[in-house]
Structures are given as C-alpha cells and as structure tokens.
Amino acid sequence: MERRVATIYDVARAAGVSAATVSRVLNDHKGVDPELAERVRLHSERLGYERNEVARNLRRKTTSLWAAIVSDVANPFFTSVVRGIEDVASSAGYSVVLCNSDEDIDKENRYIAAAVAARMGGVIISPALEDRTDIAPLLRNRIPVVSVDRRLSTAEVDTVLVDNREGAYAATAHLVELGYRRIACITGPRTIRTAVERVDGYRAALRHFKVPVRNELIRYSDYRHAGGNAAMLALLAAPEPPDAVFVANNLMTLGALAALHDRRLDASVDIGIVGFDAIPWPDLAHPSLTTVLQPTYRVGVEAGNLLADRIAHPDAAARVVTLPTELQVRQAEPLVGT
Amino acid sequence: MERRVATIYDVARAAGVSAATVSRVLNDHKGVDPELAERVRLHSERLGYERNEVARNLRRKTTSLWAAIVSDVANPFFTSVVRGIEDVASSAGYSVVLCNSDEDIDKENRYIAAAVAARMGGVIISPALEDRTDIAPLLRNRIPVVSVDRRLSTAEVDTVLVDNREGAYAATAHLVELGYRRIACITGPRTIRTAVERVDGYRAALRHFKVPVRNELIRYSDYRHAGGNAAMLALLAAPEPPDAVFVANNLMTLGALAALHDRRLDASVDIGIVGFDAIPWPDLAHPSLTTVLQPTYRVGVEAGNLLADRIAHPDAAARVVTLPTELQVRQAEPLVGT
DNA sequence: TTGAAAGCGCTAACAC
DNA sequence: GTGTTAGCGCTTTCAA
Numbered sequence: 001m002e003r004r005v006a007t008i009y010d011v012a013r014a015a016g017v018s019a020a021t022v023s024r025v026l027n028d029h030k031g032v033d034p035e036l037a038e039r040v041r042l043h044s045e046r047l048g049y050e051r052n053e054v055a056r057n058l059r060r061k062t063t064s065l066w067a068a069i070v071s072d073v074a075n076p077f078f079t080s081v082v083r084g085i086e087d088v089a090s091s092a093g094y095s096v097v098l099c100n101s102d103e104d105i106d107k108e109n110r111y112i113a114a115a116v117a118a119r120m121g122g123v124i125i126s127p128a129l130e131d132r133t134d135i136a137p138l139l140r141n142r143i144p145v146v147s148v149d150r151r152l153s154t155a156e157v158d159t160v161l162v163d164n165r166e167g168a169y170a171a172t173a174h175l176v177e178l179g180y181r182r183i184a185c186i187t188g189p190r191t192i193r194t195a196v197e198r199v200d201g202y203r204a205a206l207r208h209f210k211v212p213v214r215n216e217l218i219r220y221s222d223y224r225h226a227g228g229n230a231a232m233l234a235l236l237a238a239p240e241p242p243d244a245v246f247v248a249n250n251l252m253t254l255g256a257l258a259a260l261h262d263r264r265l266d267a268s269v270d271i272g273i274v275g276f277d278a279i280p281w282p283d284l285a286h287p288s289l290t291t292v293l294q295p296t297y298r299v300g301v302e303a304g305n306l307l308a309d310r311i312a313h314p315d316a317a318a319r320v321v322t323l324p325t326e327l328q329v330r331q332a333e334p335l336v337g338t
Numbered sequence: 339m340e341r342r343v344a345t346i347y348d349v350a351r352a353a354g355v356s357a358a359t360v361s362r363v364l365n366d367h368k369g370v371d372p373e374l375a376e377r378v379r380l381h382s383e384r385l386g387y388e389r390n391e392v393a394r395n396l397r398r399k400t401t402s403l404w405a406a407i408v409s410d411v412a413n414p415f416f417t418s419v420v421r422g423i424e425d426v427a428s429s430a431g432y433s434v435v436l437c438n439s440d441e442d443i444d445k446e447n448r449y450i451a452a453a454v455a456a457r458m459g460g461v462i463i464s465p466a467l468e469d470r471t472d473i474a475p476l477l478r479n480r481i482p483v484v485s486v487d488r489r490l491s492t493a494e495v496d497t498v499l500v501d502n503r504e505g506a507y508a509a510t511a512h513l514v515e516l517g518y519r520r521i522a523c524i525t526g527p528r529t530i531r532t533a534v535e536r537v538d539g540y541r542a543a544l545r546h547f548k549v550p551v552r553n554e555l556i557r558y559s560d561y562r563h564a565g566g567n568a569a570m571l572a573l574l575a576a577p578e579p580p581d582a583v584f585v586a587n588n589l590m591t592l593g594a595l596a597a598l599h600d601r602r603l604d605a606s607v608d609i610g611i612v613g614f615d616a617i618p619w620p621d622l623a624h625p626s627l628t629t630v631l632q633p634t635y636r637v638g639v640e641a642g643n644l645l646a647d648r649i650a651h652p653d654a655a656a657r658v659v660t661l662p663t664e665l666q667v668r669q670a671e672p673l674v675g676t
Numbered sequence: 677t678t679g680a681a682a683g684c685g686c687t688a689a690c691a692c
Numbered sequence: 693g694t695g696t697t698a699g700c701g702c703t704t705t706c707a708a
Contacts, residue, residue: 005479007701018679023703031677048478053455054396055701058684063392065456073420073436074618079412082438095452097435098411100420114433117391118403140386141343280412280618345685356695361687369693393685396700 006047014043026051057119066096066307067115069108069125073100076280077296078126081148084300085124092308094121103128116141122307127152130193144310146303151193156318158306160299164194164276167292167325168201169208171246171274174290174327176209180244180272184217186231186256187248195223198248198276217242221252228252232259244272250279253289274327288330295323344385352381364389395457404434404645405453407446407463411438414618415634416464419486422638423462430646432459441466454479460645465490468531482648484641489531494656496644498637502532502614505630505663506539507546509584509612512628512665514547518582518610522555524569524594525586533561536586536614555580559590566590570597582610588617591627612665626668633661 008022015022017036024032025040043049057063066089070078082098089096099115101108108128115123116137122144127133131153138145139155147159168185175183185202188195199218206213219235221227228247235242236259247253253275260267267273268288276292302321310316346360353360355374362370363378381387395401404427408416420436427434437453439446446466453461454475460482465471469491476483477493485497506523513521523540526533537556544551557573559565566585573580574597585591591613598605605611606626614630640659648654 008703009701019701020679020681020703021677024678027703033677036678050451050454050475050479052396052457052701054392054401054457055684056703058390058392058396058686058700059702059704061684073411074414074417076412082411086438090448098438100417100436113388116388119390119392137388141388346687347685357685358687358696359694362694365687371693374694390685393700394687396684396702397686397688399700 005052006049007052008049010047011040011044011049014047015040061119063119063121064094065118065120066094066304067099067111067118067120067123068096069099069101069111069115069123071101071103071108071126071128073098076278077149077294080296081126081300081303084297084302085304086300088301088304088308092304101128105129105132108133112137115143119143122146122311124148124303124307126150142314144307144314146307146310148299148303149194151320158310158318159320160302160306161320161322162194162294162299163322163324164197165201165204167276167294167327168198168246168248169205170201170325170327171276171290171292172202172205173209174329175244175246175272175274176205176211178244178272181211182214182217182240182242182244183211183272184219184235184242184245185248186219186221186228186235186245186252188221188223188252190220192223195220195248202246202248223249223252225251225255225258228255229259230255232256233262236260236263236265242271244274246274246276248276250275250277253277253291254279257289290330291328293326293328295325298323343390344387345390346387348385349378349382349387352385353378399457401457401459402432403456403458404432404460404462404642405437405449405456405458406434407437407439407449407453407461409439409441409446409464409466411436414616415487415632418634419464419638419641422635422640423642424638426639426642426646430642439466443467443470446471450475453481457481460484460649462486462641462645464488480652482645482652484645484648486637486641487532489658496648496656497658498640498644499658499660500532500632500637501660501662502535503539503542505614505632505665506536506584506586507543508539508663508665509614509628509630510540510543511547512667513582513584513610513612514543514549516582516610519549520552520555520578520580520582521549521610522557522573522580522583523586524557524559524566524573524583524590526559526561526590528558530561533558533586540584540586561587561590563589563593563596566593567597568593570594571600574598574601574603580609582612584612584614586614588613588615591615591629592617595627628668629666631664631666633663636661 008019012019012022022040025037068082068085072078086096099111101111105128120143123138124146126149127147130150133152135145135155145157147157151159185199187199203213219231221231247256257267265271274290278293346357350357350360360378363375406420406423410416424434437449439449443466458481461476462484464487465485468488471490473483473493483495485495489497523537525537541551557569559569585594595605603609612628616631
C-alpha cells in the first residue's frame with residue numbers, strides 16, 4: 001500500500017551505476033559517458049523518479065525558490081510585476097512563491113522570517129513601509145534582496161523604481177498642451193515617496209510652461225478611492241475650481257471620477273483629467289481616460305535580473321534601476337447630448 | 339566576513355545541553371526540565387538562531403508548506419479564498435505559497451511538478467480545466483489535494499464548491515418579485531459546469547414562478563467582458579427585448595452594463611439587472627447593482643480545513659462541501675433626469 | 677570517467 | 693529527563 005518514492009539510489013541500482021553518477025547525469029554535468037547517461041535517464045524515467053528538492057537544497061545550502069513579498073496581490077500593478085519576475089526566475093532555474101503582506105508590517109515580518117527559515121534563494125519585496133520594513137534577518141542570513149516600487153530606507157539594497165517624476169511631468173504637460181491653465185493635482189500622502197515625486201513632476205511641468213503653480217490646487221490625499229473623491233469634491237467646491245486635474249494614482253482617479261459623476265460633470269468635456277496607473281478591469285465609465293502607464297512587467301524583469309546578478313555577486317555594490325513611464329493618450333469620447 | 343548561521347549545535351553548546359534537547363525545546367515537546375528549556379530559549383535567542391526548515395523537512399519527510407494553485411490571482415474571488423486558506427494554514431502551523439496557473443494547463447503542470455519536488459505538505463487547486471488538470475503526480479507521491487471552485491473529473495478528491503444553482507435561483511426570483519416578466523440570462527460556456535448550473539438555477543426559478551422559459555432569452559457566452567457585451571447587445575436588438583437580465587459572472591456583467599451605457603439605457607431604471615460575483619474596485623458606474631455574492635473567504639477556510647483533515651486521515655473517503663451564496667440587494671440609485 | 681564516503685541540519689529511536 | 697546515534701536524499705570532494 002504505502003509505496004516508497006524513488007530516490008537516486010533506486011535509479012542507480014536499476015541503471016547499474018553509483019548514485020554520484022545519477023546525480024551528475026540529472027544535473028547535466030559534463031564528462032559523463034553518453035551511454036551511461038542515456039541508461040540513467042531511461043531508468044529514471046521508468047521509475048518515475050522525481051528529484052527531492054528538499055534534500056538537494058539542504059545539501060547545497062540554498063533553495064531554488066524566490067519569494068516575492070508583495071504589499072497587495074490584488075493590485076494589478078503587482079500581478080504584472082510578478083509575471084515579469086516569474087519569467088526571469090524560470091529561465092534562471094528558480095520558482096517564485098508569492099507572499100501577500102497586505103500592507104501589514106506584521107504579516108510582512110512573518111513572511112521574511114519564513115523566507116529565512118526556508119533558506120530561500122532570494123527575496124523580492126515591495127516594502128509595506130519604506131522606513132519600517134526590516135530586512136535585517138535576510139541580510140544577516142546572506143539571502144539576497146531586491147526592493148521594488150519603493151525605496152528601502154533601512155538598508156542599502158538593489159532597487160527597481162519607476163520614474164514617477166517624469167510620468168507626472170508628462171501628464172501635466174499633456175494637459176497644458178491641451179490648453180488647460182488651472183491644473184490641479186491630487187496626490188498621495190506626503191510620507192510616501194512616490195506621492196511626493198509625482199507632485200514634483202507636476203510642479204516642474206507647470207514651471208516649464210510658465211503656468212503659475214497654485215498651492216490651493218495641490219491636494220495631498222491617501223491613495224484610496226475615498227480620498228480621491230473627497231479631494232475632487234473640495235476642488236470643485238472652491239471659489240475658483242480647476243479646469244483640469246492630474247490624479248496621481250488609479251484608485252484616487254476612480255474616486256475623482258465618481259465625484260464628477262455626482263456633480264453631473266464629464267471628464268475631458270467639462271474638465272480635463274489625466275490619471276496615473278492603469279485602471280484594472282474593463283470599465284465602462286472611463287474608456288477614454290488618458291493615463292500614465294507604468295512598465296509593470298519590465299519592473300518585474302529588472303528585479304529578477306538584479307536578483308540573479310546579486311546571487312552571482314553577493315558583494316557587489318547595490319544598484320538602483322529607474323524605469324520610464326509612458327503616457328497613454330486616449331481620445332475623449334464625444335458626448336451625445338440628451 | 340562570511341559568518342556562519344547558527345545551528346542547533348551552536349545553541350546546544352552554548353546552553354550546555356545536547357542537540358536533541360534543543361530540538362525538543364524548540365518543538366515544545368513535553369517532559370523537558372523547565373530550567374533547561376529556559377536556558378535553551380535564552381541562548382537560542384541570543385545567538386539569533388533561526389530553524390532551518392529545509393533540514394527539518396528532509397528529516398520529517400514532509401513540508402510545512404501548502405501550495406495554493408490558482409487559475410487567476412488577479413481575480414478577487416481567489417484573493418479572498420487564499421486569505422481564508424492562509425488563516426487556517428497558519429493556525430495549523432503551515433505557510434501558504436501562491437502559484438498562478440493563469441488558466442494555462444502547462445503552467446499548472448509545472449506548479450504541480452514543483453509541489454511534488456518540494457514535497458509540499460498539501461495542495462489546494464482551482465483546476466484550470468476540470469477534465470484535463472492532472473493531479474496524478476501529487477496522488478502518486480501521497481500529497482493531499484483539495485479542489486476548489488471546480489470539480490475535478492480526473493480523480494476523486496476533497497472539493498469545495500459554491501451553490502451556483504441556488505444563487506442563480508435567488509437572483510432570478512428577485513427579478514420576478516420585482517415584477518419583471520421577460521427575464522433573460524447571460525451565462526458562460528456550456529463546457530464549464532458553473533455556467534450550466536447557473537442557467538439551471540435561473541430556469542428553476544422561472545418555472546417555480548410560472549414564468550415561461552424562453553430559449554431565445556438564454557445566451558451562452560464566454561465569462562469575459564466582450565462576451566457579456568455582445569450578448570447584451572444582441573438581446574437588446576431582438577424584436578422583443580427582455581425587461582431584465584441575470585448575468586452569470588462579474589466580467590460579463592461589466593460588459594453588459596457597457597452595452598446599456600452605449601444604448602443610453604440605465605440599469606434598474608430601463609432594465610433590471612442582477613449579477614453574479616462581486617465586482618472589484620469601487621466602481622462609480624454601478625454602485626447600486628444587486629449581486630449574488632459568493633462566500634469566498636469561507637470557501638478558503640473550508641478548503642483549508644479539508645486539507646488539514648486529509649493530512650490527518652490520508653485514507654478517509656473524499657468529501658464535497660457546497661457553500662451557499664448570498665443575494666446582496668441594493669437600492670437602485672434614483673436617476674436625476676436632465 | 678566513475679565510485680566511495682562524508683556531511684548539509686535536523687528529528688526520533690533508543691539507551692542511559 | 694537527557695544524550696547518543698542514525699539517517700532523511702542529495703551533492704561533492706577525493707581517490708582510483
């Protein structure tokens with residue numbers, strides 16, 4: 001009943017060679033008699049041998065597993081990043097396990113501990129909190145780490161970022177070129193670097209086009225739907241409302257659009273809108289929104305490459321890769337009046 | 339420079355005991371002198387000892403890891419299911435690694451192979467294809483499996499399902515009770531069991547209320563946005579269009595709503611709509627949609643429990659758990675005319 | 677080119 | 693109650 005799983009010793013016996021030879025064949029070591037190799041492969045196949053990675057990892061003192069610790073799996077940004085990581089990983093002989101920290105520093109710490117305990121080959125992390133995420137346990141155990149999307153202030157590690165400033169600049173410039181002059185900006189918390197960088201880009205664009213920067217048109221919010229909604233309502237209620245808005249994140253953009261909807265206003269008809277981040281799921285309410293797209297897949301690929309490099313060269317200096325965004329310009333849908 | 343990581347032997351030496359005792363303490367075995375235990379814990383802490391799970395797993399011939407192989411990580415249904423699994427897992431001493439098969443049978447097979455190679459403690463899978471997903475490698479290696487959301491026709495395993503028929507019945511009954519009489523149904527492919535079950539429920543409700551079932555009002559589509567859109571347009575273009583529609587999945591619901599939008603029609607004003615599955619992300623276009631909600635979190639919890647049971651009793655008969663849905667009735671937002 | 681043997685870090689008999 | 697010892701399945705010197 002309780003059938004044992006085949007080991008290399010079973011294969012070795014069947015093929016009439018030593019376990020060492022089986023190991024060599026299965027790991028494609030050069031210098032094995034082709035005929036022997038063939039015989040080993042045959043019997044390995046026949047016995048349904050499947051390598052025990054656990055034993056292998058113990059012996060090699062590392063794992064063919066990467067952990068991707070992500071602050072929000074449901075966010076399509078990360079779904080796409082992870083896809084990029086996976087592609088690099090699998091071509092480098094690694095598998096990726098996905099861990100969802102849910103923006104929760106405790107969960108994140110548990111996953112970091114798990115990565116250490118499992119002696120993961122490497123970790124790619126989007127830190128829950130830039131200044132509180134603690135990767136010391138990883139570093140202490142010499143597990144390579146790459147940070148993604150956010151910059152870790154607690155340690156110097158390889159990092160992949162998106163050029164938020166440039167993206168925000170392009171978005172704002174686009175609105176200026178469309179003829180808008182009272183352009184507002186709804187951004188995230190001052191404590192989050194990306195939020196600040198995006199306002200910076202917005203400011204720079206206005207300055208470049210000699211459009212006055214008005215502080216009352218800049219709203220720091222929370223990167224969430226409700227915050228975008230409230231910020232937009234406040235802007236609309238102001239004595240001199242804006243004629244266009246750059247909204248620095250996808251959820252806030254949806255919130256802002258909901259505010260317009262409430263006020264019976266139409267995006268890109270009554271007011272110009274450019275968002276940042278793709279809006280997931282086909283959405284009938286704004287098929288025509290111009291958006292700053294992030295190179296999500298490439299972020300993953302770069303992170304994977306950095307990790308692979310780091311594994312090969314543990315003591316090289318930390319690198320930071322910054323990727324450009326792309327402004328996806330969409331035609332405004334012509335409004336059919338009633 | 340190259341500092342070695344502490345092992346139980348280091349802790350043992352420091353505490354002046356044997357490795358076995360350290361192991362006992364760290365695994366909470368009873369019958370260890372409390373004083374010794376305290377000393378061990380102290381030194382373990384001081385040396386920054388972190389258990390090597392790889393070695394532990396090799397010795398125990400199993401892993402404290404569960405794999406959740408999911409057909410689409412971006413789908414909020416699974417995000418929530420996984421959360422349920424994680425909660426059960428962590429209270430049973432397991433960690434969950436997430437694998438995204440992306441509805442791709444090859445990727446799925448690779449993850450199954452990886453789960454075998456890593457000697458995972460158990461696998462929870464939402465099969466990419468009910469009739470082609472091959473879990474034989476898992477069974478052969480005596481790795482417990484639980485199927486979720488879909489029923490595996492290739493093997494008898496523990497399964498957690500949602501009562502699709504009952505949900506569809508409730509949705510349709512709701513529309514009848516609202517006074518609608520020409521109720522259409524847009525469902526998924528005939529090859530997918532859930533799609534068929536949902537039409538069945540729809541039919542049953544109509545029969546129960548003695549509303550004639552009209553085949554021209556039943557559209558089999560593809561569970562995707564475009565399909566829902568096309569199906570709805572076709573229904574609207576028919577000589578006798580429906581006065582209400584039950585749409586059997588979230589993406590198709592969005593597609594259907596887009597079709598209404600195109601035709602300048604309003605859901606629940608011009609035509610009654612009930613959807614199936616929560617729509618993710620706050621969406622301004624349909625805050626007021628009545629929807630059949632699935633008990634996603636509980637699906638995960640039940641799956642986790644089944645897996646834990648199966649690990650404890652490998653040879654018990656396979657069980658199928660079916661969970662009820664819940665009709666979330668939302669007020670239609672009153673339309674302000676122009 | 678191949679094999680023998682050691683050992684990765686841990687747990688679990690077994691002996692004391 | 694605690695220690696000694698063997699061994700999980702693999703890779704990798706080292707010797708032949």
